[in-house]
Amino acid sequence: MRLDVSAAHHEATQRISEIGTFVSAVFSGRLSNTNPQWERVDLRAIEIQGELAMQIVRRTGKETHTSNIAIDDVTAEVQRVLTQGYSNITVTTTSEIWQCRITRRREALVHVEAKTQAQRLEHNRTKQRMLMADDPFLKAVGIATPAGEIKPSKQDKFRQVDDFLRVFESTLDKAMASGHVHSPTKDKPLRIVDLGCGHAYLTFALQAWAQRVRDWPVDIVGIDLRESSVQRNNDLVRDLGIESMSFTTGDIASAQWSGENPDVVLALHACDTATDDALAWAVHHNAVIVLAAPCCHHDVQSQVNAAPQAWNLLTRHGILRERLLDLVTDALRAGIMRSRGYRTDVFEFVGGEHTPRNIMLRAVKTGLVDKDAQTEVDVLAELWGVNPALAKRLNEN
Ligand SMILES: C[S@@+](CC[C@H](N)C(=O)[O-])C[C@H]1O[C@@H](n2cnc3c(N)ncnc32)[C@H](O)[C@@H]1O
Known part of the structure; x- marks a missing residue:
């Protein structure tokens, strides 16, 4: 169903304001020419001391703010959220899931699915996870028990899955809202x-998550040098009955x-x-989004003979030298991607307490070349006397 945006906002507000039947709402994605303060806003009905109220969770990256508001203030708060310019709105009530995507032409595409759900009103509910603990995948790889409970020894892995899926969701929602991905x-x-x-x-x-939570058709190919991993993954695909996922050596x-x-x-x-x-492969194949979590940075480390004098205080200590040059490596990679028309950011994607490999480089092809990026890369590479592997790969072709 196509609606104009104000009619869609009205429908969303009505459903949220019916607090007796409202379950939850999610606002995400960014409309072009808007800049919402938060990447994602979640609302849900809760009960505090016998009174119905609304909990609001605002998120950007790993920053999360949670607050509760009284019923009387809900409509005004929803209006405030709506004016921020989110492109995807999902409202779940006890009888349906109402979904709305606002296109770049400011048309609201609304889909309503009848589905019965109970309100879950407990106040301090544990954090809503991206995948249910009883998901068949989590059971198959032993993160969850056959009864669907996360094993105590696998809590870190489960959190890592959760953090990764959050990054994936917000990246894709944004890219779809801005029209970079269909x-x-x-x-x-x-x-x-x-x-x-x-x-x-x-x-x-x-x-x-794509199949069971977002209902997104996906076609996934995995590639690895190791035959045994490929074999194991293809066995798992078969055991889980997954369509459109395959692995090759x-x-x-x-x-x-081949193809698109x-x-x-x-x-x-x-x-x-x-x-x-992988980054060079993505550039050569015009991939729209690249999510890379680099590790084992030896390339730049091995090329640096003498540090620029101002950095001697750091490079005289092995551990500081290693960390500094890891950062130089990833900064060069990000700069090179920018110079190739990718909007690129680097951030921590899982808490450092779960794994030391926690830097993510995210590049989204916008086609806008950052005109200063190549110079910045050249200056940094020259300062350290290195020719980064990514530059070599891209200049070879
Ligand atoms: C540390 S594991 C990471 C596996 C997985 N991506 C993960 O995050 O758990 C690195 C994998 O990269 C594979 N690999 C390394 N160099 C490769 C190359 N040039 N081509 C294909 N696979 C490669 C290795 O065989 C290994 O399975």
């Missing part, structure tokens, strides 16, 4: 490539691809220059 359909699923996939458990989690640099460009390239903890191979 909304997935059966005929045109999201095409995702996982380079250096290993056991691919974050990618399996992504498939489970191969080297990232020469990975074959990939929408998303993942390179999660691909060792050393395998990350550069």
Whole structure:
């Protein structure tokens, strides 16, 4: 159903204000020419000391603010959220799921699905996870027990899955709202490539979430040098009855691809220059989104003979030298991606307490080349006397 935006906002507000039947609402994605203060806002009905109220959770990256408001203030608060310019609104009530996507032409595409749900009003509910603990994937890889409970020894893994899926969701919602990625359909699923996939458990989690939570058709290909990982993953695909997911043995640099460009390239903890191979592969194949979590940075480390004098205080200590040059490596990678028309940011994607490999480089192809980026890369590379692997890979072709 197509509506104008004010009619869609009215429908959303009405459903949220009916507090007796309201369950939850999510506002995410950004309309062009708007700049919402928060990446995502979640509302849900709660009960405090016998009174119905509304809980609001506002999130950007890992920053989360939670507050509760009285029923009388709900409509005004919803108006405030709506004027921020979110492109995706989902309102769940006890009888239906109302979903709205606002296009760049400011048309609201509304879909309503009848579904019975109970209100879950407890006040201090544990954090809403991206995947239910009883998801078949979590059971199959042993993160959850057969009864659907997360094993105490696997809490960190479960949190890592959760953090990754949050990054994936906010990246994709934004890219879809700005028109850089199409909304997935059966005929045109999201095409995702996982380079250096290993056991691919974050990618399996992504498939489970896309299918069961977002109802997004996805087509996933994983590539790894290791035959045993590929075999294991294909067995898991078969056991879980997943369609459109397959793994092949191969080297990232020469990975074959046919048909339309990939929408998303993942390179999660691909060792050393395998990350550069993956970034270069993504650029050459015009991938729209790249999510890379680099690790084992040896390339730049091994090229630095003498540090620029001002940095001697750091480089004289092994651990500081290593960390500093890891940062130089990832800063060069981000700069090179910017110089190739990718809007790029670097952030911590899982808490450092869960894994030391927690930096993510996210690049989204906008086609706008940052005109200062190449100079910045050249200046930094020259200062350290290095020729980064990614620059070599891209200049080879
Ligand atoms: C540390 S594991 C990470 C696996 C997985 N992506 C994850 O995050 O759990 C790195 C994987 O990259 C693979 N790999 C390294 N260099 C590669 C290359 N040039 N081509 C394909 N796979 C590669 C390794 O075989 C290994 O499975």
